[in-house]
Amino acid sequence: MTHGLNRITCTHAGALPRSEELTGMVYAHAGGAPIDEADMKARIAEETRSVVARQLQCGVDCVNDGEMAKSNFTAYAGQRLAGFELRPDDQRPPGYPLSIIARDKQRYAKYFEKTGGWVVQVAPNNVVVEDLKYVGQAAIAEDIANFKAALEGLEPQQSYLPSVTPGSIEHWLANEHYSSTEDFVFAIAEAMGGEYEAIAGAGFLLQVDDPDLPDGWQMHPGMSVTEYRKYAEMRVEALNHGLRNIPAESIRLHVCWGSNHGPHQSDIGMQHIIDLIFKVKAGSYSFEASNPMHEHEWKVFEDVKPPEGTYIVPGVVGHCTDFIEHPELIAERLCRYANLVGRDNVMAGTDCGLGPRVGEAEIAWAKLEAMTEGARIATKQLWR
Numbered sequence: 001m002t003h004g005l006n007r008i009t010c011t012h013a014g015a016l017p018r019s020e021e022l023t024g025m026v027y028a029h030a031g032g033a034p035i036d037e038a039d040m041k042a043r044i045a046e047e048t049r050s051v052v053a054r055q056l057q058c059g060v061d062c063v064n065d066g067e068m069a070k071s072n073f074t075a076y077a078g079q080r081l082a083g084f085e086l087r088p089d090d091q092r093p094p095g096y097p098l099s100i101i102a103r104d105k106q107r108y109a110k111y112f113e114k115t116g117g118w119v120v121q122v123a124p125n126n127v128v129v130e131d132l133k134y135v136g137q138a139a140i141a142e143d144i145a146n147f148k149a150a151l152e153g154l155e156p157q158q159s160y161l162p163s164v165t166p167g168s169i170e171h172w173l174a175n176e177h178y179s180s181t182e183d184f185v186f187a188i189a190e191a192m193g194g195e196y197e198a199i200a201g202a203g204f205l206l207q208v209d210d211p212d213l214p215d216g217w218q219m220h221p222g223m224s225v226t227e228y229r230k231y232a233e234m235r236v237e238a239l240n241h242g243l244r245n246i247p248a249e250s251i252r253l254h255v256c257w258g259s260n261h262g263p264h265q266s267d268i269g270m271q272h273i274i275d276l277i278f279k280v281k282a283g284s285y286s287f288e289a290s291n292p293m294h295e296h297e298w299k300v301f302e303d304v305k306p307p308e309g310t311y312i313v314p315g316v317v318g319h320c321t322d323f324i325e326h327p328e329l330i331a332e333r334l335c336r337y338a339n340l341v342g343r344d345n346v347m348a349g350t351d352c353g354l355g356p357r358v359g360e361a362e363i364a365w366a367k368l369e370a371m372t373e374g375a376r377i378a379t380k381q382l383w384r
Contacts, residue, residue, distance in 0.1 A: 001062065001157045002311045003344045006383055008334055008375040009061040011313060013254050013286055013354030014162050015073070016051050016066035016363035019043070032324040035186040042061065043070045045146050052150040058365060059372030060207065061157040062347075065147040066355065069139075070142035072082075073209065073259075073353075074164050074172065080136025081191055084128045084173055088222065092125060093174040098219040100211075100258040103266030106221065110261065111368060127174045132187045134194040144202045160205035160252065163195050166242060167212035167235035182234055189242035200246045206241065207252045207286070213276065215258035217268035224274050232276050240281045249283035252313070256288050259319060259352040269341065270297040274304050288327065288351040289314035290333065298333070312341060315351030316374065317367040322359045324366045330374025335381055348375045 002009055025040040051066035070076040099105065105112050143161060151159060164292035166188035178184040199206045212235060212323045217228050242252060255277060257267045270287070277285055285306065288294045298314070306312050316333045317325045330348070348371050 002347050005047050005157075007349055007369075007379040008338070008340055008343070008346060008382070009157060009160075010348040010368075010372050010375050011060060011062035011160070011286075012064075012350040012354065012371075012380070013352050013357040014064065014067055014207070015070070015357075016055070016064075017355045017364050018047050018051070018066065018068050022068065026071050027067065028300040030075060030244070031363050035206055041142070045149065048146045049150040052147075052154065054365060055368070056154060058368040059375075060368060062160055063156045064160050064162065064207070065143065065150065065156075066164065067353065069143055069146070073211070073357075074168050076257065077136075077164050077169050078126065078172070078196065080134060081132055081169075081188075082133035082135045082140055083130045083177070083191075084126045087127055089125065093127065093176075098171075098213045100218050100260060101262055103218045103221045103249055104263045107265070108263050115262075117363070126172055128177045128184065129178055129228050131193045134191040136195060137198070140198045144198065144204070147204070148202070153372050158205055160207050161202075162209050162254070163192065163197045163267075165201060165208050165210040165212060165235075166192060166238045167232075168210060170235075171212065182238075185238040186241055189238040192365075193242040193245070194240055197245055200250045203255050205252055206246060206250055207242070207254055208280075208282070209254050210239065210280070211256045213363065214268055214273060215256070218225060218258065218352060221266075225268070228268065228346075229272065229276065232273060236276055236279050238253075240279075242359055243281045246281075246283050247283075251282040252284040252286055253277065253280045254286040254313075256352045257294065259357060261320060261357075264291070264293040267293055270294065274300055278307050278310075284311050284313055284347065286313035287315065288318070289337075290318040290351055291318055291320040295333075298336045298340070301337060305341055306345060311345040311347055312337060313347045313349035316348050316352035317354075317371045319354050319357035320351070322363050324363065325369050325370050325374070327373035327377055331377035331381065332376040334375060338378065338382050344369040348372075348378075 022043045048068045055063040175184040316330045
C-alpha cells in the first residue's frame with residue numbers, strides 16, 4: 001500500500017488502549033474466572049468500534065482492532081489450540097522457565113531484583129500430549145465480525161489483524177508428544193495456519209507477530225550467533241509452512257526484541273538476523289527502530305535491501321519511554337530509511353503495541369498523532 005500514493009503512510013504494531021474494565025474482564029476470562037461473557041463481548045464490540053475510529057482520527061492509514069479481545073500477546077493462542085494439558089508447578093518440565101532477560105540478567109541482576117524484571121514463563125505448566133489442533137474457529141470469526149462491524153462506513157487505506165507465530169507460541173508449551181523439536185514447531189505452524197488463512201480470507205492484511213525471532217537470543221544465553229541463527233532459521237521455515245496458502249502481499253511480519261522495559265544491552269543485533277527476517281514470506285516487514293538500543297540499525301540498510309516488491313515498516317515512535325517523539329525527529333527517521341531503500345518502500349510504524357506499554361492511554365494516542373505529523377513532514381521533504 002505504499003506504492004503510488006506519493007506519501008509516507010502510517011500504521012502501528014498492534015495493541016492499543018482499552019478500558020480497565022474490559023482489560024479486567026479479558027484477563028479474568030483467560031484465567032478461567034467466572035464473568036458475564038455477554039457483557040464482555042458487548043464491551044469488546046463497542047471498544048473495537050471506538051479504537052478503529054480513534055486510529056483514523058489520528059491519521060493512521062492501516063488500522064487494526066486494537067487487540068481488544070486478547071489477554072496478552074501470546075497467551076490468547078492457548079484458548080485457540082488443543083492437544084496440551086495443564087500440570088501443577090511441581091510437575092513442570094526440567095529446564096524451565098526461560099526468560100527473555102536471561103543475558104541481561106547475568107550482568108544486571110540487581111536491577112531486575114529491584115524492578116521485578118520480566119520473565120517469560122516458557123512451558124511452565126502446559127505440556128503437549130497429543131496432536132495439536134486449532135479450535136479457535138469461533139473466536140477468530142468473532143474477531144473478524146467485530147472488526148468488520150467497526151469498519152462499517154469508514155474508509156482506511158488498509159486494515160489488518162494480528163496473529164502470533166509458531167516460535168512465540170512454543171515459548172509456553174513443552175513437548176512430550178512429537179518426536180523432535182522440528183516436528184513440534186511445524187505442528188504449531190500447521191495448527192495456526194487455520195487462523196492465518198481465516199484473517200487473510202476475510203480480506204484483511206495478516207500481521208504475524210514474531211518476537212521470538214530476535215528475543216529467543218536472550219532466552220538461550222549459551223548459544224553462539226551461529227547456533228542461534230540455526231535455531232531461528234528452522235522457526236522461520238515453520239512459519240512459512242503455516243503461511244504457505246496465503247499470498248505474500250497479504251502478509252506483514254512484525255519482529256521486536258521482547259518489548260520489555262530494561263537494559264536490552266544483550267539484544268542480538270539486526271545485522272545478524274536481517275537475512276532471516278527477509279526469508280519470511282511477507283510483503284512488508286515491521287521492526288523496532290526508535291529505541292536507544294536499535295535506532296542506529298538503520299545503517300544495516302546501507303548494505304541490505306528488502307526483497308523485490310516488498311516494503312519496510314520501521315518503528316519511528318516507541319513504547320520504551322513516555323516521551324512523545326517530536327514530529328521533526330520522526331520525519332528524520334523516516335527520511336533515513338527512504339533515502340536508503342526508496343521513498344515508496346517505507347511506511348511509518350511503531351516499535352511495538354503501545355496500549356499496554358506506555359503510562360497512560362492519551363500518551364499512546366499522542367504518539368500516533370506525532371507519527372502521522374512526522375510522516376507529513378517527511379513526505380514534503382521526499383516528494384518536493
